[in-house]
Amino acid sequence: MTTQKRPALRVAVVGAGPAGLYAVGQLLDQVDVDVDVDVLERLPTPHGLVRAGVAPDHPLKKRVIDNMFEFYLDHPRVRFFGNVELGDRVVPADLALWYDAVIYAVGASDDRKLGIPGEDLVGSYAAREFVAWYNGHPDFSDRQFDLSSERAVIVGTGNVALDVARILTCDLEVLRQTEIADYALDTLSRSKIKEVLILARRSHMQGAFNNPELEELGESSTVAVELRNATLTPEQQCLEQQLDWIDRRKVATLKKLQQRQLENPEKRIVFQFLTSPERILGDERVAGVSLQSNRLVGDSPDTLAIEGTGETTEVATGLVFRSIGYRGNALADLPFYDSTGTIPNALGRVLQHNEILPGVYVTGWIKRGPSGVIGSNKKCARETTSCLLEDLAAGRLKGDVLSPVAVEAELRQRCKALVTQSDWHRIDSAERLAGTAQSRPRVKFTDRASLLLAAGVPE
Amino acid sequence: MTKQVKTFCRICDPACPLTASVDDSGSITQLEPDREHPVGGIACHKGLSYLDLHRDQDRLNAPLRRENAKGDAAGIFEEVSWDTATRECAERLRAIISEHGPNAVAIYSGNPGVYNARGMTYGGAFSKMLGTSMMFSANTQDMSNRMVAAAGLYGSLSIMTPDLVNTDYLICMGSNPRVSKWTVFSTPNDSGRTMEAVKQRGGKICFVNPRVTESSTPETGETLLIKPGADVYFLAAVLHELNVTGALDQEVIARWGVGMEEALAFASQYPAERVQGVTGIAASEIKAVAADFRAAGAATIYVSVGVNQGRQGLLAAWLADLIVFATGNLGKRGGMYKPTGLADFYPPMPIDSISVDTSLGELRYTMGGPAPLPTIALAELINNGDIKALVSLAGNPLLSAAGEDQLREAFSKLELLIAVDIQRNATAEASDYVLPATDFLERADINFVAKGLQPIPYVQYTDPVVQPAHERRDDWRILTDIAREMGAYQGEDPDGWGIVNQMLAMDELSIDDLKAMPHQTKIFENTPHDDLFKKCLKHADGKVHCFPPEFVGAGIFERSEAIFQELDLEPDNALKMISMRTAYMHNSWMSNLKKFRRGAQSTNPLHLNPGDAAQREVADGDKVRVFNQYGSIETRVRLDESLRPGAVAMTHGYGGGRGAMRIAEANPGANPNKLVPNTMDTVEPLSNMSWIGAYPVEVEKVG
Amino acid sequence: MPYVITSPCVADYSCLEICPVDCISPNPDDDAFDHAEQLYIDPDRCIDCAACVDACPVNAIYKQELLPPRWTHYAEVNRDYFRNAEKRIAVVQETSL
Ligand SMILES: Cc1cc2nc3c(=O)[nH]c(=O)nc-3n(C[C@H](O)[C@H](O)[C@H](O)COP(=O)(O)OP(=O)(O)OC[C@H]3O[C@@H](n4cnc5c(N)ncnc54)[C@H](O)[C@@H]3O)c2cc1C
Numbered sequence A: 001m002t003t004q005k006r007p008a009l010r011v012a013v014v015g016a017g018p019a020g021l022y023a024v025g026q027l028l029d030q031v032d033v034d035v036d037v038d039v040l041e042r043l044p045t046p047h048g049l050v051r052a053g054v055a056p057d058h059p060l061k062k063r064v065i066d067n068m069f070e071f072y073l074d075h076p077r078v079r080f081f082g083n084v085e086l087g088d089r090v091v092p093a094d095l096a097l098w099y100d101a102v103i104y105a106v107g108a109s110d111d112r113k114l115g116i117p118g119e120d121l122v123g124s125y126a127a128r129e130f131v132a133w134y135n136g137h138p139d140f141s142d143r144q145f146d147l148s149s150e151r152a153v154i155v156g157t158g159n160v161a162l163d164v165a166r167i168l169t170c171d172l173e174v175l176r177q178t179e180i181a182d183y184a185l186d187t188l189s190r191s192k193i194k195e196v197l198i199l200a201r202r203s204h205m206q207g208a209f210n211n212p213e214l215e216e217l218g219e220s221s222t223v224a225v226e227l228r229n230a231t232l233t234p235e236q237q238c239l240e241q242q243l244d245w246i247d248r249r250k251v252a253t254l255k256k257l258q259q260r261q262l263e264n265p266e267k268r269i270v271f272q273f274l275t276s277p278e279r280i281l282g283d284e285r286v287a288g289v290s291l292q293s294n295r296l297v298g299d300s301p302d303t304l305a306i307e308g309t310g311e312t313t314e315v316a317t318g319l320v321f322r323s324i325g326y327r328g329n330a331l332a333d334l335p336f337y338d339s340t341g342t343i344p345n346a347l348g349r350v351l352q353h354n355e356i357l358p359g360v361y362v363t364g365w366i367k368r369g370p371s372g373v374i375g376s377n378k379k380c381a382r383e384t385t386s387c388l389l390e391d392l393a394a395g396r397l398k399g400d401v402l403s404p405v406a407v408e409a410e411l412r413q414r415c416k417a418l419v420t421q422s423d424w425h426r427i428d429s430a431e432r433l434a435g436t437a438q439s440r441p442r443v444k445f446t447d448r449a450s451l452l453l454a455a456g457v458p459e
Numbered sequence B: 001m002t003k004q005v006k007t008f009c010r011i012c013d014p015a016c017p018l019t020a021s022v023d024d025s026g027s028i029t030q031l032e033p034d035r036e037h038p039v040g041g042i043a044c045h046k047g048l049s050y051l052d053l054h055r056d057q058d059r060l061n062a063p064l065r066r067e068n069a070k071g072d073a074a075g076i077f078e079e080v081s082w083d084t085a086t087r088e089c090a091e092r093l094r095a096i097i098s099e100h101g102p103n104a105v106a107i108y109s110g111n112p113g114v115y116n117a118r119g120m121t122y123g124g125a126f127s128k129m130l131g132t133s134m135m136f137s138a139n140t141q142d143m144s145n146r147m148v149a150a151a152g153l154y155g156s157l158s159i160m161t162p163d164l165v166n167t168d169y170l171i172c173m174g175s176n177p178r179v180s181k182w183t184v185f186s187t188p189n190d191s192g193r194t195m196e197a198v199k200q201r202g203g204k205i206c207f208v209n210p211r212v213t214e215s216s217t218p219e220t221g222e223t224l225l226i227k228p229g230a231d232v233y234f235l236a237a238v239l240h241e242l243n244v245t246g247a248l249d250q251e252v253i254a255r256w257g258v259g260m261e262e263a264l265a266f267a268s269q270y271p272a273e274r275v276q277g278v279t280g281i282a283a284s285e286i287k288a289v290a291a292d293f294r295a296a297g298a299a300t301i302y303v304s305v306g307v308n309q310g311r312q313g314l315l316a317a318w319l320a321d322l323i324v325f326a327t328g329n330l331g332k333r334g335g336m337y338k339p340t341g342l343a344d345f346y347p348p349m350p351i352d353s354i355s356v357d358t359s360l361g362e363l364r365y366t367m368g369g370p371a372p373l374p375t376i377a378l379a380e381l382i383n384n385g386d387i388k389a390l391v392s393l394a395g396n397p398l399l400s401a402a403g404e405d406q407l408r409e410a411f412s413k414l415e416l417l418i419a420v421d422i423q424r425n426a427t428a429e430a431s432d433y434v435l436p437a438t439d440f441l442e443r444a445d446i447n448f449v450a451k452g453l454q455p456i457p458y459v460q461y462t463d464p465v466v467q468p469a470h471e472r473r474d475d476w477r478i479l480t481d482i483a484r485e486m487g488a489y490q491g492e493d494p495d496g497w498g499i500v501n502q503m504l505a506m507d508e509l510s511i512d513d514l515k516a517m518p519h520q521t522k523i524f525e526n527t528p529h530d531d532l533f534k535k536c537l538k539h540a541d542g543k544v545h546c547f548p549p550e551f552v553g554a555g556i557f558e559r560s561e562a563i564f565q566e567l568d569l570e571p572d573n574a575l576k577m578i579s580m581r582t583a584y585m586h587n588s589w590m591s592n593l594k595k596f597r598r599g600a601q602s603t604n605p606l607h608l609n610p611g612d613a614a615q616r617e618v619a620d621g622d623k624v625r626v627f628n629q630y631g632s633i634e635t636r637v638r639l640d641e642s643l644r645p646g647a648v649a650m651t652h653g654y655g656g657g658r659g660a661m662r663i664a665e666a667n668p669g670a671n672p673n674k675l676v677p678n679t680m681d682t683v684e685p686l687s688n689m690s691w692i693g694a695y696p697v698e699v700e701k702v703g
Numbered sequence C: 001m002p003y004v005i006t007s008p009c010v011a012d013y014s015c016l017e018i019c020p021v022d023c024i025s026p027n028p029d030d031d032a033f034d035h036a037e038q039l040y041i042d043p044d045r046c047i048d049c050a051a052c053v054d055a056c057p058v059n060a061i062y063k064q065e066l067l068p069p070r071w072t073h074y075a076e077v078n079r080d081y082f083r084n085a086e087k088r089i090a091v092v093q094e095t096s097l
């Protein structure tokens, strides 16, 4: 009746975003093998883009932290070590020595560029930076965004673009009840923006946004939605009927949004379809964008293509956000595909020159690129951890590891101001208590110094 | 080819009909609700997930004998044959009895034993075979007060049933039927439709609870947020108000009642104005409830576990029935009644008729399993040497009774601890012998416990859906084998249906008859509602004893006033712990199912009202110590606006010490029962109920 | 009345893992999952057990009658998903805005 178990498997998960934490959850679910997990995270706080990406006016989605991720981190078999940037004083080669297996889940900390002139002017930013800023990411909290122009232009139609458009037009009273960074509230309260122009290269039948996010624009009674270039030629009319269910719902919603009659809209969001930015205009600062219009060709939803018409127009603006995708960065000497911004892998096993690197795994955006919703990372992590467990069963993991105590000692020696799970709880608790007083979910600490102070960790 | 087998769930009272698919190899591939069952109802996810428990790799498969010291937290066990286990258990029991007398062997029956007709009947018989009166059960944690209240009022164990299907007004107290599926009331799960129907037909439900539960919705009714442990005073105030507004049915009282004046005198001590502070419900609200009750064509009250556990469950249950009776709603359509059913016969049941001499003095109780000795006494009786051996039948007192630490310590002093169970739970882990029982898919059965509690009375038989795996055996057989080996049983009952068949014979039925019926189900015709007066009133005078002299003798009315004064003096920010039923735990026994132990469900946080949290500078997710004079546990906080200020809640059944149940042990949670008052002076007289809900705790942040 | 998945859904399929009658789609084992915006409950097969409600980490699941006003149209969205999954024909979705 007494079963002989192998000693606990020691796994490091690098990156405490959804992908890394789902991997932790799946390892904890194992009954036939005990797994000890250390989670290493470059920020003093866990939860990746759920904390620093998901919009503050979507508090329910952030509940996945309280209802799922925190339970993984709190598990006695799991240790959190925040403020440890891999590639700095701790490198992948160290982890390879310390652990049976390492799962990289570092996400995507860069973004795709438009590749057009003027992209680097002051006033032209990545949506990623703005998102991180309003969410109080400590690496972005000292940014300044000048919201004094009447129009902001967003290039791209994904959910991030809609998040940015919504935050830029959102009623301040609504935002005041959220965990948005205080400085962002302050800046937004001085915003002059009346119009957010969303530029879509493709047609209104090809929006990258999801239905719920699109529908949400209809919940505001002060922000009108306008569509441009959303009419089809008579020959193309039938296309809308051939779309799949999800896209038809989007088209129907777009039309409803446009048809709404608002009494006194204060602001508007304009979707301009079939339009590509050609150049960002201005000397030092953004002054406008030169646009090229496109035309839709093709006779079925699957073969639709875009071609430029050569017609150009200009639109005045002081603020341009590119929102055409996040992108992973290379991590130290780990293999990296520059073209996709991901670490090459087979089902999560990291590949170097097409050979499997034993004991090294990836999951999340750094594995598959920046797509999907939070839960997509659960499936992604499941694939990765299954490979890991398969490798364990097949004897492909090496087995000699550093003891948990020794690992912690190494980390403490190399990284000053290590943040453990109980330190993070101190931050979390202080943020929530500050929030209680203001009827907000939390008031975030937004720079490393105050985060560490709240954590009770001397810098 | 898969074949479909009709069966029914035995996790809780509804006994929902199920269809199991069994493949050629004899394995169950699927459990589904039996949508064709004549009584209807749709099994819930717990019942349908029982398949996971059936397949659980950590289940008990063979008899185990302990090899290491009993005090060691984790057991080291050796598998032994049934012959060995039976013989050794029998020898040791016999030796203990011959040295110390039969009462040195105590029996503890857990809640699942109730949903096991042969296990239950032979569990009772087993104690008689051994000759012991040292009987304990989970009932003194959850409902023995209901039994004793019925015995006091009616002279029999006839717990009345609210006629939900026809009522116009229901006071639903201390219950969350949407999640708990009703207790001591059995109707196949309807996902709350019966409650919704009350409102749809123009009636009303008033929930009285310290928490707005999942049951209280715009479709069912609103909640009066009562302070935990104040139910008695609320009910007394309602009765008093009904009395002074002339709402009592004097004719019915005169015809069937005795002692109503004294009862009303008791209630008059608690007018709405006096109790509003202690109950937290404004006098006007209480009066409005009385007015609604009076105005309703037919009105009824359902009190359940939350009330039962609050230290005065007996008085609350008594008052609930009394209000219904005094307003002419007893035996009335839409009021309270006693449905027919199997063995529709209620013998006289004198309160506290069984007596055991112990080192704690004379302990008394009403009836073996249903209303036994106080579980609270168990640890002390072991420590004092009264009890040398304990047989735990489908029970887990270590986690589900008060005072885990004290019990654990006491158990280590037992000469013999035998656990009969399907899982190696915490109590099994502490045992000398662990005997593997069959699960409900491996066992023939009838829905026996539901008798007399069903709005549509029926009895259903099920075959074992599959043959028992490994060495598992039916509980009744395990017990009779031991008794036979001891020389304490000579009966011949090869299938174990003997006692059940005797009951069935009262209705001219037998197990074989049931087997031949469609869905193996016999539906009984309901007799008129007011039949109960003849059927259930078994005091010598044939009356409802409105002010039972036994209650007076036990001093519970004075005790009630003393408690009132204690509550009255409590500071405003005092916290009281109540238990919280969830959809993913069932006492302590769904804990090894992976799908019920994920994320927030993997543990049992302390639910705390945001205001109470702010006062203590505690934030959502904070780690806290919850403590009182009886114990201390640590868990995380979950802010919960559904609770009234002053009420904190945890789900019970959690806790460590079950190393062989790997999923449970990896996610142990904290055992709130460590905080339950565990001294004899906290036990409710007569009902022997533990004060397992609404007891004071304090909360402080750790770290 | 069945339960309905609404807009906050992050497709983490916790509900699907606990649903006793397997009426939530798409399953992560299917390719359709990779493009799913959210998961959906088949109203014709849901048995109202509410197990998914507790399991959902973002409180996205409601009993149909208790849907918040902004999300009442999700009852139709959930139903529609299954209609379309069966027939693979698109039906114009009437969203209420
Ligand atoms: C603006 C925005 C809004 C979104 N909104 C939603 C939404 O509403 N609903 C939804 O379902 N999904 C949403 N998503 C998608 C969701 O956030 C992603 O799918 C998910 O966060 C990706 O998980 P990940 O773990 O791969 O990456 P991340 O969440 O980015 O986590 C990676 C972690 O790794 C850490 N890290 C990076 N480098 C290192 C290093 N060298 N050493 C140690 N640690 C490191 C990072 O700090 C970070 O904590 C949104 C995404 C964005 C960008």
Ligand code: SF4
Residues within 6 Å of the ligand: B009, B010, B011, B012, B013, B014, B015, B016, B042, B043, B044, B045, B046, B047, B048, B181, B189
């Ligand atoms: S309600 Fe109770 S008896 Fe019915 S299926 Fe659920 S657990 Fe089983």
Ligand code: SF4
Residues within 6 Å of the ligand: B045, C003, C015, C018, C019, C020, C021, C022, C023, C024, C041, C045, C046, C047, C048, C049, C050, C051, C052, C053
């Ligand atoms: S209510 Fe029950 S049956 Fe319906 S989707 Fe949720 S889990 Fe499945």
Ligand code: SF4
Residues within 6 Å of the ligand: A375, C005, C006, C008, C009, C010, C011, C012, C013, C014, C015, C016, C038, C039, C055, C056, C057, C058, C059, C060, C061
């Ligand atoms: S559990 Fe909630 S968030 Fe997850 S898939 Fe289901 S509805 Fe969506």
